[in-house]
Amino acid sequence: MSWKRTPPDPSRGYHHGNLKEELVRAALGLIGEKGPNGFTFAEAARVAGVSPAAPYRHFRDKDALLADVATRGFQAFEAALARAWDQGRPDPETAFHRLGRAYLAFAHDEPAYYSAMFEAGVPLDASPELRAAADRAFQGLRSASEALIALLPAGKRPPALMMALHVWAMSHGVAALFGRADGGRRPLPMSAAELLEAGMLVYLQGLGLGRDKAG
């Protein structure tokens, strides 16, 4: 586990040199381990191998660190979604299903980021950077929705914003309820990714975007 307490490292010297990054990594590890509320400022310092007062050189307080983690999370999230969408290549439907898988993969592979973003109760206006990062991530979903909607005949196009919200809601719902292996949850007859993919297929069909029934 790469985030564990950094060894005494006598070579480090008085100045850490990279403490801010290290604190973020520590916070991610702790959040992943104990949830966003089990995480404490003091323990992050301990994990980073530094006195409990040191973090205050880099973050106003605990909430500021959490907000920073959430911001980085949204940035990584947006990048992952953009990579998966790949500007809708080779065609919007294919790209869209890749997008859905990427959403779940992010929630699954980066549970600490995901809970800092959506479950820790960090208000979006904790910082302008946070809000901007969250907005950009949502714009990714919205652009993809627009590209799909453009395939429909002019009279039958739903509002792209609404579609994006639906996509987000179903993705988040699947991720939050079934996406993490937090013991004691409900066993499923299929993987979360398959469940989301199936749900999205039905939804797209409902919009009139079905692949021909044998797809």
Added chain:
Amino acid sequence: MSWKRTPPDPSRGYHHGNLKEELVRAALGLIGEKGPNGFTFAEAARVAGVSPAAPYRHFRDKDALLADVATRGFQAFEAALARAWDQGRPDPETAFHRLGRAYLAFAHDEPAYYSAMFEAGVPLDASPELRAAADRAFQGLRSASEALIALLPAGKRPPALMMALHVWAMSHGVAALFGRADGGRRPLPMSAAELLEAGMLVYLQGLGLGRDKAG
């Protein structure tokens, strides 16, 4: 606010008489105010007007109290859903939309229950009662799904379990992302209830359950 610290109440006497219920009410109030993790055992005792050791007569520990709250939440949730579904009267589609509204109304009106159930990290196997209550609530969604599916021609029926999971995921997604007025979230062009209703209409359409397009 009815859950606030009970007044000294000199008429109470040494025995409280109804402490267990009062602790649950106190917990609900605190969870609603500060989230499921801001809540503390000691403060619940204080709010109930009782010494910090008293709750241990009724709950093994703090987690047991939380699990009890979640259990009651699922029971109330199941009852609300069953009431809305009303055995599919007058017809499954109408009843189904009522069900969706009831889901959101519960999340909105009982945010403390809802977060104890889904956001506090209480494991479902914390107690058999909790698991049973959660299962019954889910069964409600599943029965409704079955009734709707029965309207489809035999060859085109999706698995009811899958449909129930989709319904749940989208409902939870909408509720968690947009359903509560926790400042600093995203402003919407429509209410959460409308958003869910629209999403469900598209989904049902995708299954072949559309009301005739002019609905």
Added chain:
DNA sequence: TGTACATCAGTGAACGCGCGTTCACTGATGTAC
């Protein structure tokens, strides 16, 4: 190239706080006879 000095990024000790939990206790209630 050397030196003086400002600034930066740490230390470590201390604080007050509220928490969860335990303990021996006691007042009130219920029951057997």
Added chain:
DNA sequence: TGTACATCAGTGAACGCGCGTTCACTGATGTAC
């Protein structure tokens, strides 16, 4: 109906703990000249 006694549901003081945060400090680094 009255009484002795077991049980129940509280009290209140105490504990050890880890937290967030502050403070005066100091070692390392960067910069002006």
